[in-house]
Amino acid sequence: MAVMISPAARDALAGWLAAERALKGAAENTIAAYTRDVADFLAFMTLHKGGQQGLSPLARIGTADMRAWMAHTRGDDVGPRSLARKLSAVKSFYRWLSEREGFEPTAVLATRSPRFQRKLPRPLSEDAARDVLDQAPMQSLTPWIAARDGAVVTLLYGCGLRISEALALSGGDLPLGEALRIIGKGGKERIVPVLPAARTAVANYARHCPFDLGPDTPLFYGARGGRLSPRLVQKVMERVRMQLGLPATATPHAMRHSFATHLLNAGGDLRAIQELLGHASLSTTQAYTGVDSARLWEVYQRAHPKA
The missing domain is CATH 1.10.443.10 (Intergrase catalytic core)
Incomplete structure (x- = not known):
């Protein structure tokens, strides 16, 4: 069953995506990935907290909440590289949201990215x-x-x-x-x-x-x-x-x-x-x-x- 995120959270996500397009020139493929990653995060927090999360509850997300989200995401067979990408999108969203709403985003921004071995390219001779x-x-x-x-x-x-x-x-x-x-x-x-x-x-x-x-x-x-x-x-x-x-x-x-x-x-x-x-x-x-x-x-x- 699809999880409905609150109108306020949905509007915030749309505002951040618009800023990414306008100010950073993000490509449409990047915007699509950001949309999926942050919407999934917001949907998880809705279930995790037991109801639709407006902006005030989102501002109170703590370290334990972030650990729960990462554990849940890893449980869906998401590898460390993909989880690192999702976390990066969430952090970017929270930087923008905290500046806009005036709250402290340390718990989200301090979340450590999972380690993974970066694959080096293999050029031809x-x-x-x-x-x-x-x-x-x-x-x-x-x-x-x-x-x-x-x-x-x-x-x-x-x-x-x-x-x-x-x-x-x-x-x-x-x-x-x-x-x-x-x-x-x-x-x-x-x-x-x-x-x-x-x-x-x-x-x-x-x-x-x-x-x-x-x-x-x-x-x-x-x-x-x-x-x-x-x-x-x-x-x-x-x-x-x-x-x-x-x-x-x-x-x-x-x-x-x-x-x-x-x-x-x-x-x-x-x-x-x-x-x-x-x-x-x-x-x-x-x-x-x-x-x-x-x-x-x-x-x-x-x-x-x-x-």
Whole structure:
């Protein structure tokens, strides 16, 4: 049976989500996850406290209440990584709510996140990445689809794009110049250089594409004329990795990992790579490229004016 949260709590949740959209530019997928996580938390507290919780009872949630929620959530087979994400959303909501309502949120904000082992990305070797670029166009006998698959994978590796960013490109981006303006997570904009190989691959696809490539159309089409689905790109990579004997970690996103790691190995600056990837935090880029502490210290000493 669905649990009804109080109108006041529902309005507060809606207000926080609106603020996340307006002030932080949160993406719709992020908003959807926030909505589920915080609504589930509020529903639990409604049952836990024995009735609909308005804003005053929410302000009195203590350490024992938080422990009960976390134990209940873990009991639903939620892993530590997912629980940490849910707790992060709840804390963000409570920071906003406490500032708005003027109460002390320490019990919620002091709740410790569960420990989990962060999975480091596994980039391909340079030889394997080249093999993927060669093999991707060979997965279809239809010339324009073969050219499309080659162009998409080349953009992932040659420009470090997320698959969603590559598939969001439009016909208006043609012909590709020396740089692309990319709108990434949270609506953040970045400029990404485009290698000649990527420009050539996309131009080859555009010549073969049977669909209109106007300013308001997708750049990459599926066989039936709609925007290309990420799942189809994943299937291409699945076939390629089986043919090349690559591990299951050789996904479309691994091509972006490989882009960053190979740049770093060639002497690229970690901060510049952070900008190219669109990461908000340098620590994210550090984990993304698998850079060790010694290399990070080397970059720091080279870049810091007082080193």
